[in-house]
Amino acid sequence: MQGSSSKPAVLVTGGAGYIGSHAVLALLDAGWPVVVIDNLTTGFRWAVPDAAAFVEGDVGDQALVGRLIAEHGIGAIMHFAGSIVVPESVAKPLEYYENNTVKSRALIAAAVAGGVRHFIFSSTAATYGIPERVPVAEEAPTVPINPYGWSKLMTERMLADAAAAHPLNYCALRYFNVAGADPEGRSGQSTAGATHLIKVAVEAATGKRGHVSVFGTDYATPDGTGIRDYIHVSDLAAAHLRALERLIAEPERSHTLNCGYGRGFSVMEVLDSVDRVTNRPIERRMEPRRAGDPDALVADNRRILGTLDWRPARADLDTIVADALAWERRLGERG
Structure with a gap:
């Protein structure tokens, strides 16, 4: 796949959102033609570079998606659009099944009808529910404990069935905890009212919040707070590119892969990192634990390392925090 002329155009759904915009940057940096469709309910028009074609629209609009596939010669879809809270x-629940499952069915149908051969799906570790073993491997039982996890698992099932019936292969990437921002400062997590710990912590570090709530200090972990596997958003975007290359190289094979580093950090360790990076402590308030939060959620990432030509480049907690902090400060300058 040398030169952009040999690279098919990629349709990126939700490409104006947090993770989607980083995938768009990675695709453009590597010379792929990119078309973004986003309804801008949670995404930002400014997050899509001029080098990508942009269409404001809904991924559930089969006629629109079909038109884009035909007009741009789309050869692959990266599907990020959806609800995630x-x-x-x-x-x-019904809104989530509509947004994440029903609209994904429409998108897959448009892909099949338009002859798109490759589909990369933004899935989640929420498909595992509360795993019996940690680190959690792809073979672990998928027993989601909320509609979000089920809505994503149903889409994985539809992709598997569609790939069995049609000339389509797919890669479902199950994200663990995504954090950080583009190291060049081109994009980052910009949604107001975000609930992700590192986002919340850097908001507190920049004076946008007065404190950080720690939900539960009685977990079965060394310091009593929940442990999560944090992956830098730029490493995650790179994994999507490597997955696309693998799908094109092996059109008969599909994959389901965990996206994480195989190493977890507790809430307290994350907050310690923010204190280190900023050189000043942020206030921590202890709150009751939230229902359904597992003690620890860490990826067994051996399969992705063995399947894709991918190695993390920013797998350092302080690096993730520093990039998130730099972006938060840029957002403050944007107003």
């Missing part, structure tokens, strides 16, 4: 999925 777990408690909201419990309160509004």
Whole structure:
């Protein structure tokens, strides 16, 4: 695949959002033609570079997606569009099944009808529910404990069935905890009211919040706080590129892969990192634990390391925090 002329155009759904915009940057940096579709409900138009074609629209609009596939000669789809807030999925389950499952079905149908051969899906470790063993491997039982996890698992199932029936292969990437920002400062997590720990912590470090809540200090972990596997968003974006290359090289094979570093950090360790990077402590407030939060959620990442030509480049907690902090400061300058 030398030169952009041999690279098929990639349709990126949700490409104006946090993870999608980083994938767009990675694709463009590597010379891939990119078309972004995003309805801008949570994404930002400024997050899509001028080098990518942009269409404001809904991934559930089969006629629109079909038109884009035909007009741009789309050869692959990276599907990031969807709703991602777990408690909201419990309160509004039907909205999540509509947004994440029904619209994904429409997108897959448009892909099959338009002859798209390769599909990369933004899935989640929430498909595992509360795993019996940690680190959790791809073979672990998939027993989600909330509609968000189920909505993503249903899409994985549809992809598997569609790939068995049609000339389509796919890679479902199950994300663990995504954090950080583009090291060049081109994009980062910009959504107001974000719930991710590192985002919340750097907001506190820049004065946008007065404190950070620590939900539960009685977990079965060394310091009593929950342990999670944090992956830098730029490493995650790179994994999508490597997955695309693998799908093109082996069109008969599909993959389901964990995206994580295989190393977890507790809430307290993350906050210690923020204190180190900023050189000043942020206030921590102890709160009751939240229902359904596992003690630890860490990826067994041996399969992705063995399947893709991918190695993490920013797998250092202080690096992740520093990049997130730099972006948070840039957001403050944006107003």
